[in-house]
Amino acid sequence: MKISGNLISKIFIVSFFFFFLSACQEKQQPPTEIVLSGKTMGTTYNIKVFPGQNSLSQAQLHDEVEQALKAVNQSMSTYIPDSEINQFNALPANTVMPISEDFRTVIEESIRLGQSTETLDVTMGPLIDLWGFGPDKRPTKRPSQLALDDMRSRIGIDKLALTDAGLAKTIPGLELSFSATAKGYGIDKVATVIESHDIHDYMVEIGGELRVSGKKPDGNWRIAIEKPDAPVGQRQIHRVIEPGKNGIATSGDYRIFYEMDGETFTHLIDPMNGRPVKHELVSVTVLHPSAMVADGLATALTVMGTERAKAYAQQHQLPVYLMYKSAEGIKTYASDEFKPYLN
Template identity: 70%
Template sequence: MQKLSYLFSVIFLVFFLSACGQQQSQLKPVEINGKTMGTTYNIKVFPGPIALEADRFKKEVDETLIAVNQSMSTYIPDSEINRFNRLDANTVMPISGDFRTVVAESIRLGESTKTLDVTMGPLIDLWGFGPDKRPTKRPLQSEIEAMQANIGVNKLQLTSEGLAKTLPHLELSFSATAKGYGIDKVAELIEKKGFSNYMVEIGGELRISGSKPEGAPWRIAIEKPDAPAGQRQIHRVVEPGNNAIATSGDYRIFYEMDGEVFTHLIDPGTGKPVRHDLVSVTVLHPSAMTADGLATALTVMGTQRARAYAEEHNLPVYLISKTDAGLETFSSTAFEPYLDVKK
């Protein structure tokens, strides 16, 4: 769906482990899957005493995700986001409730973190990580500064009447928040139907609730960032409870130019790709949209800033840094209860 959604997410290894000594329940989950937002989705619901007809449920899920896509995809010419991107400066555009929710949270996260900016798509394109062909030389400092002058969530004006921008060429891209919002909308659909035991996954980001049969908890694996090329290995297992779980990392998307390695993550403050040792950030939050945005923002911050931000805001965050001595990890105080001691 989004312009850069494939860049900002790290696919989880999701697996389901039964507690020792427990018998398998005869209750089978309703499982559906499909395609959305340029990736795939997988949903598992344990219906309990209430029946859930799979075909009808899939139709409702698809309709829900199509509506989110129609609102927030930059690939759909007449989408809500593209209509806003073509809007003249200082013109208020009425927006849908879904769009308002995502833009409001994106602005809040941008102002709080200073490292998540939903207007910086053109800056990312300048460095070669957008849909355009990557450059054969690094951008000039003057080009970076000119681009920085034309981005920023402070140039958005969200009011009760709608959304406006103060610069004519300002553009939005919800690559770090819209996919998570799609997960939240599907979870909302499931809960409205009266189900509380489920897993929703889109493109590697997850939201889970309740438990599996016999009360077995959902257990999720965080991927090992230094696994050999072409292999997927488990680094750590967590039990997220009723939360979304999102991971962002810079160890898969990068290129080398002039003897330097550039990651896909851009710091809006400097206008340049980040260069630090933080390679993976996992965030837990009740909202998949917020978890998704925070994972990206914290990765851009680097280890020390991310640690301080997580503790200051009491966020469940797990960091993996790559140093000369090997991988170093950090669990925020709020994350500790979710770690599975059995690994």
């Protein structure tokens, strides 16, 4: 059969069209998994996202995540000279500073948690420094009672004035540190970015704190709780939980401590007496829809000690898992609200 040049041309055009369409479809095929990692807040972040049929690219999500974390850092990092928090810390007393939406969210929740728990105080950074756990060189001897009394008179969330116009301090020299809430807020901020694209299967981790949602292709998210009594230099799994759609934060006194005069001091300070805590509670894991709230509560409950932490969890119906020392070794407590998440 003789084929005309016109027909050959049409066949070529049709073939090219299908090749072009196939190539476009291949390029537009959404990724099955997006994995991101980087540095933020003096630590690292790791993110896993399963976008489903969403065409969001890894490059676009990475850029949006970086911008969100950069904004949180610029607002709340004490290591950035011109950050929002450093501007407030340098402010004279009784001067109102307008604050960003991010800053307001974190200070409002920090004040609420401080008032509720009485063991979380975002103004006690200088007190922590006094004991040697801040950015300054740690002391070679414990602070005197006089130094502690003087420091306690110059800290406290009751010395903050938050209004619609902004934030002020009622005494000179008051400083803020969001070390117990900013990291969790950064996680929540990233989760908001992801969910703005109508994506609900993800995991966001910053410095060991997490927030998960939905599922992985092979099933539910499963998160390990670490053994607090593992050998030095080793990390071992104690229990595995399936946290559902929640933020997960763990706090404990088993990693940051030093010894002085035969006595062990943890990095956790009780704002009520100005001293490092001394009790048997070594690890607290909290679940909450907000990673920021979970982060703050984990710290606050650890400062409380076992019995106070149990009572607070029961009063507020919180999903809480505690590990504490006993003569028989490490014992555990799971609140009724936490038990459904145990694997």
